Amino acid sequence: MAWFEREFIAVPPSHKNQLVHKWPDVNIRRFSRVIVDAGEIALFVHTGQVAAVMTPGRHQVDATELPGLGALLDKLSGGNAYRAELYFVGTKEFPGNKFGGRLDDILDPRSEQIVTLRVFGEYALAVRDPAALITGLTGTVDLTDPGSVISWCSDLLLRSMRITVAAGTTGGRWPILGLAAYLPEIDTEVLSATNQQLRRYGLLITRLGNFDINLAPEDTDRLKRLAKDVRYIQLAGGFQPYAAGELALGAGQGMALGGGSAVAGGFLGAGLGLSAAGQQLGTAPPASGPPPGHAPARGAAGSNGPLAAEDAGQVECAQCQVGIPAGSSFCTGCGRRLAARLCTGCGATLGPGARFCGACGSPADT
Known part of the structure; x- marks a missing residue:
């Protein structure tokens, strides 16, 4: 058979960087030449079993060179073809390869x-056993799809990452905040x-690269605020001094921005709220006034006696005081109704509740 009549089988240039490339024809002509480049291995597979393996170089498709092909001779072709699947597997x-979620x-x-x-x-992937890869993944993933094996490995890696990180963080070995310091252990x-x-399956992830474990943005902000509040409460000696300090800072910032009276009013209201909270906790100072069970002296400040009423420009009702x-x-x-009264001494009009006449000083007639 002339040289130019021979068929050459090789990985197309557009598929050189694929992990697995399957030759589309399952009828391989006898005496064809299979070209296996460096970093590749070719395998003839029949009914899930590897019949022949070809290392880098040129190989003639014939049972004399590849003894395993003897049982694959297609009789319908008159002995001119072998019926088998041909896979090229990259060994570099x-x-x-991206992963995440x-x-x-x-x-x-x-x-x-x-x-x-x-x-x-990202991660780097390599094939350590091409035969195990082809026979193990046949029927599990679509080997004719260039990205199917990579996608399957990415899902498996994410699953392992989920189990490992969950066990480490919930067990207290790795903190949620500052998890980057433990990436070598996680790796x-x-x-x-x-x-x-x-x-x-004859595969090996050789290394992880440029991977990061992080929180959703809203969770990051929430944990940072919580950690800050807890630390400041410890430094302030309790929640109430810390809250009062936060209110003072907020009021100062608001007034600096022109918030003036509105901020001051809000600060006063918040202060009253703290006072009420302090009373519930038993920490508020006692209110001013006489001790429980003691009535205020008549005429003293804060009492309802006549003297206090008169000092304030008031008089006492004769009926209800x-x-x-x-x-x-x-x-x-x-x-x-407060009827007008007249002084018995000079006839001047007396105000409601007056005991003496303001004109002559005579006692009022009660």
Whole structure:
């Protein structure tokens, strides 16, 4: 057979960087030449079993050179073809494979807050046993799809990452905040767990690169605020001094921005709220006034006696003893009409509740 009549089989240039490339024809002409480049291995597979393996170089498709092909001779072709699947498997390292997504909702043991962890990164993949790869993944993933094996490995890696990180954080070995300091430990444990499962398929993740475990943005802000508040409460000696300090800072910032009276009013209201909270906790100072069970002295400040009413420009109603403004026609306590009285000494009009005449000093007629 002339040289130019021979068929050459090789990986197309556009598929050189694929992990697995399957030759589309299952009828391989006898005496064809298979070209296996460096970093590749070719395998003839029949009914899930590897019939022949070809290392880098040129190989003639014939049972004399590849003894395993003897049982694959297609009789319908008159002995001119072998019926088998031909796979080219890359043996070099394949870096830059993406993986990532949501890990889990984790309870942070330090803050007792539930947060969502995520991971994003890359990894490098290599084939250690091409025969195990082809026979192990046949029927599991579509080997004719260039990205199917990579996608399957990415999902497996994410699953191992989820289990490892969840166990480490909930167990208290790794804190949620500052998790980046423990990435080397996470790297080692995740690779070990993942490669234990990949080994049976002839695959190996050689390294992780540029991966990061982080929180959802809202969870990051929440934990930072909580950590700050807890630390400041400890430094202030309790919640009430810390809250009062926060109110003072807020009021000062608001007034500096032109908040003036509105901020001052809000600060006063918040202060009253703290006072009420302090009373509930038993920490507020006692209110001024006489001791419980003691009535105030008549005429003393804060009492309702006649002297206090007169000092305030008021008089006492003769019926209900409520202090009312001088010159009123009716009592504000009982509604009684206050009739005008005349002094028996000089005839001048006396104000409601007056005991002496303001004109002559004569005692009023009560």
